[in-house]
Amino acid sequence: MTEVLAHDILTRAREAGVTVTTAESCTGGMVAAALTDIPGSSDIFHRGMITYSDAAKQEMLGVHAESLQVHGAVSEPVVVEMAEGARIAASADIAVAVSGVAGPGGGTDLKPEGRVCFALATASGTQVETVDFGALGRANVRAAATHHALELIRGALDVD
Template structure:
């Protein structure tokens, strides 16, 4: 069951994209496909949602989205650079008009002083347009809540870029 707030936002994003003639691909790490799930929970979403990439491991990010190994080694999976590469890679692989990427530390654990639980990087890319980045530091508020808030941020970025 999808959270009603998320479902309402997803429906709004789909309508905005539909009106603009845009299709969507998602590239998700810490959310594990929840953005694609939220979008496809809305009836009729198939005219907008093309595909979703769940790239939890660094190898998946490299193989499916073309994220350079050197970038991952230099900046890490949870970084502005990696999020941007994921968004650009999803756009290229899917051939859609829009993409959104999420990579972060959902916790509990797995973080560090530099990259604590609740740190999430987002990027949204538009074909022939800009790549938007957003960093959130939700804090260690629990895995489920970090993931829920991440879905809402991703949907907001998609809507912003669709209107751009």
């Protein structure tokens, strides 16, 4: 299913002359991999950023230390900064950012295992949302987050 979605994104982005980038934490590059698994993806995907640590988020994407301290890496304010920073760094039309608690463990009452924050930045603005996938296990949370991020990109291509 992810491959079909990635093909659709490539086709739509190519037709629209739009470029896409990613800023990933808990997915560790899985969104970028899904896109670049498709031959010809270099037409629309020039780079992606895996920013697993707070330091990487700050250095590569311009996420503010205060945002990380106040809200934590798994938060809507931080993924907004990630997406907007990635869009600028890559000179891309669309940027998706993902940060979450994939598990197992590592979650808290406030940020349980399976909670993932997403942001999508375009020239029209940035949308943000949080999805609780539940404690599905690390591989399943990461796969669900990857699919959701790809759906967000495809949705942006329907609008832009």
